[in-house]
Amino acid sequence: MYNDIFISRPKRRLMFSILLVFVLSVKGFAHPMPNSVVLLDIQPKQVLMELQLPLNELELAFGHDVNKNPLGLLNRLRPELSAYLLSHIHPISSDGSGWIVKLYDLQVQQVQQSPSGPYYELTADLMLTPPAGYSTREFILNYDIILHQVATHFALISVRQDWEGGVFASEPIRLGVIDWDTRNNVIHPFKVSLGDGGTWQGFKQTAVLGMHHIAEGTDHLLFLLVLLLAAPLLTVDGKWGTFGGVRYSLARLLKIVTAFTIGHSVTLVAGALEWFSFPGQPVEVLIAFSIFISAFHAVRPVFLGKEAYVAAGFGLIHGMAFAGTLVDLNLNSFQLGMSILGFNLGIELMQLLVIAVVFPWLMILSRTKLYSPLRIGGALLSAAAATGWIIERITSKPNVITTIMDVTAGHASWILVALAVLAILSLFTSRARTQLG
Known part of the structure; x- marks a missing residue:
């Protein structure tokens, strides 16, 4: 009679456990x-x-x-x-x-x-x-x-x-x-x-970190690319003229890239070793301003023959931003020294890679009539992007321009493909006209 009315103790424990698991699971689902x-x-x-x-x-x-x-x-x-x-x-x-x-x-x-x-x-x-x-x-x-x-x-x-x-x-x-x-x-x-x-693993990974920093740093790349827009061109009466030749273009390219490298390397080392402390917001604003100035120069020469000095000067500012990445790692002296070397190497490798896949097409297009509107259009868009970044970095609020830039940066590979296709088509068109002539 007792067993018919009451549930046995083992069964009660089992039922209680099942009920408890059910309640906890429901509660966890509702409020994880x-x-x-x-x-x-x-x-x-x-x-x-x-x-x-x-x-x-x-x-x-x-x-x-x-x-x-x-x-x-x-x-x-x-x-x-x-x-x-x-x-x-x-x-x-x-x-x-x-x-x-x-x-x-x-x-x-x-x-x-x-x-x-x-x-x-x-x-x-x-x-x-x-x-x-x-x-x-x-x-x-x-x-x-x-x-x-x-x-x-x-x-x-x-x-x-x-x-x-x-x-x-x-x-x-x-x-x-x-x-x-x-x-x-x-x-x-x-x-x-x-x-x-090991040391090699740390060094290698900081080089990769430097490459990623440039690849993801749209503003750093845009500054360099805008400077390159006018690199293949001669000047005529204070205006940008025609293509100056391969040797001329490569010589100017080398000066600009070397100067930028020296500039950012100086402040990268100084900042990473904490000899100086650079406030983040003013540095970011100045980086955006460097793009604006370079874009203006790509439309009309304003520091003709002094591009290397300008690249070095603004490189000092960009290096301040690079340094913050290494400071945040809290490394010992040896690791920091190897990281500075590896990180800088990664930056240079990524810059050279970007230049290698962009600059040849610019040299080809600079021989055509298409290049003038392309150069001016690219410079104006860069100036607009710089303006948006300046506003965002002062107000700490995104705006329409920076939102568009974020979307555009995500399609950078397609922009490069379009640039290459345009350059190749212009090259074939130019050869066809020469043969017909």
């Missing part, structure tokens, strides 16, 4: 909770770690009301938070030797990227230092922040920077996840094993 993020910057003598911890999850584990008045959290609970974080991070070497963990910064900020809406997170910056003689490329991370109390939480572990491994990706390289092993009811230590790195 953000996970933690652990970003590692691997350096020869220490590992820099950045933690991104959602406050709504941290509150469940920390035991304090951290999600109420989050912007005042650090004023209320900084010592307690620091002690909590340090007590749940224990890196060790493979033989069990303990590392020193130092917390040096805490911040609270709002995050927008969440299906359930904006939320606040605590960002913590730490330094993990192994014992003398131990590698930072292989260690065991004992970590259970939030996880020790919230079984559904997990921490995503990624490498954001590893110079010797050639990692400078805009998207961190994912290593894995720390979460509960529900079968064994334990949180396993996470093994970080990055393999052998």
Whole structure:
């Protein structure tokens, strides 16, 4: 009679578990909770770690009301938070030797990227230092922040920077996840094993980084290309005239490119070594202004015979922007020196590649009547783009011009194809006319 009325204890447990999983899954579907993020910057003598911890999850584990008045959290609970974080991070070497963990910064900020809406997170910056003689490329991370109390939480572990491994990706390289092993009811230590790195790998990747910086830097390329518009031309009565010949064009090209290289190399080195600090916004505005001046010169000579000096002068400004990329890497002296060399090499390789696929077509077209309207049109469009960038960089707001430029830059390869087709057609047309004549 008892078994007919009441459900047995094992069955009750099973039903309860099914119901709990169902409720949690529905709740998770409706309001997915953000996970933690652990970003590692691997350096020869220490590992820099950045933690991104959602406050709504941290509150469940920390035991304090951290999600109420989050912007005042650090004023209320900084010592307690620091002690909590340090007590749940224990890196060790493979033989069990303990590392020193130092917390040096805490911040609270709002995050927008969440299906359930904006939320606040605590960002913590730490330094993990192994014992003398131990590698930072292989260690065991004992970590259970939030996880020790919230079984559904997990921490995503990624490498954001590893110079010797050639990692400078805009998207961190994912290593894995720390979460509960529900079968064994334990949180396993996470093994970080990055393999052998080396100077060549770091040097090579900084060269690639330099190439990407130019390839993605529409303003840097546009400045150089606008200067090249008039490079094949002679001047007549203070105006641009006809094609000056291959030797003349290449000589002017060499002067302009060399001067620009010298200019940006000087400030790249000075900025990367932090001899000088260059404010970002004025530099970006001046880069856009350099395009505007060069575009005006492509329409009518304003610094005839002094293009090399102008390229060198504006190169100094462009180099200031290049330097910021290396400063952000936080490298040691040797790595920084190799990175400056590799990054600059990458910049030059990409510039030479762009010149190699563009300048021959400009020389061919400069022999035709098509070149004058093409040159003026290209210069005016460049001036318009420069104006849009100047406005955007002063106001910090995009505008119609910059939006159009972003779309146009995405079709650069098709513009190059059109330029090549136009040059080839003009060449065949010119030969046909010569034969008929």
